Amino acid sequence: MNRRSDIDFGVVTLLGNDDVQRHYGISEIGGSSSSSISSSTSCTRMVGRFPRLSSLSHPNLCSYIQLIRSTTVDNAVFLVSEHYKMSLADYLQKSRLTVEQILLISRSLISAINYLHNSNIVLGYFSLSSVFFCEGTIQLGQYGLYWISGGGTDIDGCVASPWYISPERLQALLFKRDFVLRSSDVWAFGIGLFELLVGVTLSEIWGIKQIFAVIATSFRKAVNGSSLHPLLEAVRIARPNVDINIQSELYILLEKILFIQPSKRPKAKEILKCLDTILESCGGSNDASIKTDNILSANCKKNYDLQVSDLKEQLNGCFENFCGFRSPKESFYLWTLSGSSVENILLNHGIIRANSPVNMLPHVVFGDCCMFGNDSSRRCCFTNFRIFQLPTSNLRERLQNIEKKQFVVSFELQKDLNAKSELSLIVKEKDIEYQARRMLVLSHLIEAYPFKQNLLREECAIDVPPLHRGSVWAMLLNVTSCTEERFLLLDTFQDHPSDRQLMVDIPRCHQYDELMASPTAHFKLKRILKAWLVAHPNYVYWQGLDSLAAPFLVLNFTNLLLIAARAFSCLDSFIAMYLHNFFLQDNSPVIQEYLTVFYHLLAFVDAELYTYLTNMDFFPELFAIPWFLTCFAHVLPLHKLFHVWDVLLLLDSSFPLFVGLAIMEQLRQRLISASFNDAILLFSDLPDLNIERIVQESQAIYSFVPPSCTFRSHASTHLREPILLKPYSIDLLKQCHCPRISAEDFIRLFDRSLCLIIDIRTQQEFSHGSLTGSINYPYGDNEPLDMILTALRYAQLAEHVIVIVDNQLCQRAFLVAERCVLSGFNRLCVLDGGIECLRSKQHRFQCSF
Structure with a gap:
């Protein structure tokens, strides 16, 4: 992983709005039915959409980390993402970029936009203030606001920056409607490229009302259907001192991007090819690293002649900047363990307000809870697309105080450096030092799978870090890409006899969990269950199968875009290993x-x-x-x-x-x-x-x-060891009052003197041959336990297993066992097969049979 020393976390506050009628917007991919969508709140729908965003990965995208529901403000959520201090808009205010830098930045941005479009994600919100420098690379942020808000229908306001809004979207807003096309993102990118070439952002020149007037004028004065020429003229008039000199190739490209008609604008993929061609003609490279005066590239050249002192210095830098070398999700998890709270920080900075309930009472209430008056007091926060940077000084100080050797993972030299492994689970999951090392250890083993599978199991026996639980479980269940491909071959959209029962059970499945309560989770859970039923026609749906699939769905939600392959494979493997034949029609x-x-x-x-x-x-x-x-x-x-x-x-x-x-x-x-x-x-x-x-x-x-x-006759082959016992019918098993033990287990106990043997055969049979140390207790219907009572009590105190030995049928053994159990003696069992099963192993005993 590349080092990013200046990584921080940013949060955007979104206030859900359930009063907005859903005329338009993104279709609910996660909606299992229209009723489930209408019955869920806007916050619940946003929670369901978030895992899709967090699964996106591109070198030029700021990753989304977590969506947090507010406990202070109803229907408010906090969208946490990777963040950096220097934005492109800030840099433009200090210095102007060269043409080569503009081309490299533009290529990085359009590459990220093309990736999002290929992932069926439209931005809706774009500005140079949401484009960040990250040690030589460009990172695009705030690209998920339109998606997470369901096309803007689940929050107040329009998800857009006024200076980058496209003509077709502006026209739709005049009719109180909003929609975003991919061509709308291309327009917004074109405005950003225009600002880079001009050297000044439009927000510095005009206000919101003025920019709308400028855009409307550019429509009327468009040249060849493009707004580029009138925009240039408007900038020259507003800022006559600005030197505007655009290369012909870039001018032609920008003219196409700023076409008024959306259908005539090029696609992101076409723009990417054009920029590559222009870069080659200018003699530049397609390397995504951007070199500026204020930013140093993180991609250092390899030097194999480094001295030991230089290596030590680099290692010290690694330890001091732990977050820069781990994923943003791991770093933010440690940030939460360092005593920080997103909501408390926003409250302290006045981003949201915590009003007492008595101060939020309306003046008038009538009808179906229609409230009027005192509206401002009931609105404790507003949707604000401005990113608030979360402080990370506390986290960095905590990590710097951790001993450096904790971050050196060597399974061969030392098994465990952490003395805290014996602490309780609750304490360990809240300990930042412990979790930092455990995540480092497990991430190494996950990357080394399956070559370090045994070592992975040993480490998981200590505990499993919450962030890596999904990947670890998949490996423990032997899920591979080949098993995941089975899901693609299954038709999960055809009608199934269990559809009606699924519609009843799924909306009630783990509804206390925010993610499971979302329409997206309902839709995906239904696909997983139907896929499993289609893959196993000999099985049927029993109530509880939905609860069984829920943990795998929750842990693998970020890996699910349109398919639930890993969750399905985990469920399939889990049932085969632990619940064999439990879902037969006659189970x-x-x-x-x-x-x-x-x-x-x-x-x-x-x-x-x-x-x-x-x-x-x-x-x-x-x-x-x-x-x-x-x-x-x-x-x-x-x-x-x-x-x-x-x-x-x-x-x-x-x-x-x-x-x-x-x-x-x-x-x-x-x-x-x-x-x-x-x-x-x-x-x-x-x-x-x-x-x-x-x-x-x-x-x-x-x-x-x-x-x-x-032992169970219907058990799967996933056992500690093969067990060979005589299968009993259910009626015969219910007549027994204790378990049976195999000859192999009995011998292990016998060799270590960990069992009391009570031989209930007749005295004559006992005298012909018996086990060393066994006690003869000839069975009789009215025979009291007094003669073996002392032995039973000593065995109970010593926590030894009490084994009842009989002939092959063991009928009398179970009767004696019943009397012992009902008398309160624990650890009692019957030797399966009786004394006969030991005849082939009599060399193990100092006796003859």
């Missing part, structure tokens, strides 16, 4: 088996809670189906779900079971004394859960529960 066997295994694990972890719930017939079917059908996406807010899935994607398909167990443990105190109705109410409206504690407890339970205890 009852899959769901029932999952819930039964979950209940067995609850008995393994907390027999007392299991017994209490069983006695009042409170089974997982009453509360846990939405948990596992959506991997908790339907019951957890997105900001908490992200932390759960950060861990989930590093583990196998059984991990959701352990998350469910962790939630049960966190609700244990309320459940253990709750009545049936109280328990129903508790799960219908879950309290605020400590998600960090849930993640830690689920990982702890996952680590000590034998993998075979999570």
